[in-house]
Amino acid sequence: MILDPLIGGIAMGCIYSLIALGYNMLIRAMNLLHFAQGEVMMVGALAGVTLVSGLRVPYLVAIPVIMVICAALSLALDALAYRPIRRRNVPVINLIIATLGVSIVLSNGAILIWGAEPIRYPTIYGSGALLLGPVRIPPQFLAPLLVGGGLMVALQFFFTKSLVGIAMRAAAQDRDTARLMGIDIDRTIQYTFAISGAMGGAAGALLGPIIFASFNMGEIIGIKAFVAATLGGLGSMPGAMVGGIVFGVIETFAALFISSGYKDALGYGVMIAILLVAPSGLFGRRARA
Amino acid sequence: MVGGERGRRRLRVLALAVLLLALPWLLPQRYFLRVVDLGLVYAVLALGLQLLVGSAGQLSLGHAAFYGTGAYTSAILTRKLGLPVELSFVAGGVVAALLGVTLVPILRLRGNELAVATLGFGVIVHAIILNEEWLTEGPFGMMRIPSFRLGPFVFDNEFRFYFLGLAMVVLTYLAFRRLTRSRFGRALEAIRQSEEAAVTSGINPVLYKSKVFVIAAFTAGLAGTLFAHLNRYLNPNDFTLAESINVLIMIVVGGLRSLEGAIVGAMIIVFASEYLRAFKEYRLILFGVMLVLLMALGADGLRGLPSALARRLHRG
Amino acid sequence: MADASLLRAHVTKRFGGLAALDAVSLIIGAGEVRGLIGPNGAGKTTLVNVLSGVLRPTTGSIRFGGEEIAASPPYRIARLGIRRTFQTLRIFPELSALENVAVGYHAHTAAETWDALLATRRAAREERETLEHAREALAFVGLHADPDLPAGALAYGQQRLLELARAVVATPRLLLLDEPAAGMNPAECDHLLGLIRRLQQQGITLLVIEHRMDLIMEACDRITVLNYGRNLAEGTPTEIQTNAAVVEAYLGTYERAGA
Secondary structure, eight states: OOHHHHHHHHHHHHHHHHHHHHHHHHHHHHOOOOTTHHHHHHHHHHHHHIIIIISOOOHHHHHHHHHHHHHHHHHHHIIIIIHHHHHTTOOHHHHHHHHHHHHHHHHHHHHHHHOSSOBOOOOOSOSOOEEETTEEEOHHHHHIIIIIHHHHHHHHHHHHHSHHHHHHHHHHHOHHHHHHTTOOHHHHHHHHHHHHHHHHHHHHHHHTTTSOBOTTHHHHHHHHHHHHHHHHOTTOHHHHHHHHHHHHHHHHHHHHHSOGGGHHHHHHHHHHHHHHHSTTOSSSOOSOO | OOHHHHHHHHHHHHHHHHHHHHHHHHSSOHHHHHHHHHHHHHHHHHHHHHIIIIISOOOOSOTHHHHHHHHHHHHHHHHTTOOOHHHHHHHHHHHHHHHHHHTGGGGGSOHHHHHHHHHHHHHHHHHHHHHOHHHHOGGGOBOOOOOEEETTEEEOSHHHHHHHHHHHHHHHHHHHHHHHTSHHHHHHHHHHHOHHHHHTTTOOHHHHHHHHHHHHHHHHHHHHHHHHHHHOOBOGGGGSHHHHHHHHHHHHHHOTTOHHHHHHHHHHHHHHHHHHGGGTHHHHHHHHHHHHHHHTTOTTGGGGHHHHHHHHHHHO | OOOOEEEEEEEEEEETTEEEEEEEEEEEETTOEEEEEOSTTSSHHHHHHHHTTSSOOSEEEEEETTEEOTTOOHHHHHHHTEEEOOSSOOOOTTSBHHHHHHHHTGGGOOOOHHHHHHTOHHHHHHHHHHHHHHHHHHHHHTOOSOTTSBGGGSOHHHHHHHHHHHHHTTOOSEEEEESTTTTOOHHHHHHHHHHHHHHHHTTOEEEEEOSOHHHHHHHOSEEEEEETTEEEEEEOHHHHHTOHHHHHHHHTTHHHHHO
């Protein structure tokens, strides 16, 4: 039936969207390709294992805790690695490579803490599923749909209605003018890192019950989320949300029809095709007006 | 340049040439020469990427695709079709260049989108290498690739390969030096420094980006064939995104804007990777930390280290 | 009717819902020095961006020397003979002053990769020719700084002259100057005026955006006035100076209310 994989695709897509939102926020704010965003998500997933398996924290409580942990991690990365480099007025590619360095440190640090074997989440859900008419939503997909969807809606409200959110958007659009208006740019950048970290953490927490948690999740899933963000439009919030879901659905259906070797490559192929037609992604602003 | 300065420069170049030619006899162990050989292969690869990223300002995250294409092309032609290495060598570069041509349509994309598109391209090519077992032996890897030979000369040990690699690096370096100091190089720099000013002065940006891209792809293909006939074994795992990033790190470490930096950066990273092997698990963590620290050095990479230290001392 | 005009443009440019240019019409005759003035936000720079190909018009047509160029990419328009300077300087900071100007001559030469690699005679000859023209252009605009200094090290006024040199080295047919006198003192302004006159004598047609009215009135044969993305007036300097609508556009209705 077409609906089951569709639900799965949208659920995975919501998770990709959360990570992609983190990417796009940082691109919009500072034109930074944050290659360690996937690793932040990975830390969230593995921290979730420790919380739920080791410390017996209920899963629903663990999710916000993980978000806070990852927000803090993201802030720490900025404070320790990125801000000192930004201060030195280096070309942006240096900063991008620094994020690569950070991702290497995080993924290998994860091996030291959690080992190199993928870890299974304990069974959180029963075997029951939500039935909405003909649609059957298993719980591990329901969580990303609800939590992911909820977070995305909350983020929209945050950016359009809250003072901090509006300040962040202003700083991203025109840094100097925002500064003149009294907006603390360093603070808005910190907020950006914290929120993108929290989104990554949520993604990791939601991903844990679906696939195994392992040190290289960041590389695998992170790159896909990146591609999803590009497809939707780098720097665009709606682009991240739509791109993630589109990518998730394409990937799930591709797995049904295409041999497993190429199913990853298909998503990238679709992205390239979209970029050839819409050079700034689905929601991005076009380069030549 | 005054005669005296030119003479001094000639002397320095001569001294360097003598040093480079004598190097194999100066190293304490064969093992070091093997690492140097690998470094030379990467130097060729890095030079091509430096032209693309440093001079033309195009960020490519899929360069391993061209590297791998060159490697596998030459390997397949020699191992499976029995073609002479002298021919397959060039074929490797040419096929990689043709692959680069297919990517030209994406060169109109803006910086960030271009980076991700090249990343995707790299993954696609890697998937092809991995899955088309009939062609590439897939995940098992391709073995018993013949050594490089030029007529009667067979370059089947580290010693002999060193001179082949050295010649390739020198040739590539000189060729690129000529390119960057020409009208072509000036156009590239103009595009990088202000594309808007360049186009309104009559420079076609897509044309130049395409040419550089194909040149970089060709060079990567050549480096790939060098690798194939040095290592004599190919595995798809050597041509992943991690490898593309590896080469990128080399040119940034050596100094993004300089050809010499690409060569130096390649050597440094290759040696650092070898050296860090001793640290086992911590090896990569150290590498990552080192990377972050190095990125604080600015556009000149390690060449900027002396002046950065000097600034530090003055302030403290 | 024989068309002596070099440029016939009739364009609209929208950004989303906003019309930065609304059916703006501009017809310039060969050899003319045309001024383009208007309050801030009137669309002057947008018009120059559209003419030089940096922006594509939403609708309309631009005929240059009889050829339609509205859909042409900027490098092609430059090769046809339209060159420009920028309101916010766009020089190549890491290239030397001489090389900056040499870039302007790029379209007149053709030595490409093979010529460079093989160091052909053509490459050497073209390079000599390019650098010679570049030196002439630097001398013409009166930039006497060391030509091998990186352009980023020059003073602001010198950088402005540099951009002008780059724009004229290839002897354009139409030269678009976007606020060339910004930040100039009276002496520099006079110098600029002299350059504009000499360029006109060489047969180059000019379109000059400026806020400095003294320069505009002195230099220009005719002046086009824009306001809110539309044509407001056009005429000789004297006509424009006495045009009530133009005065009002600049000063607003403030005076009216007071009077």
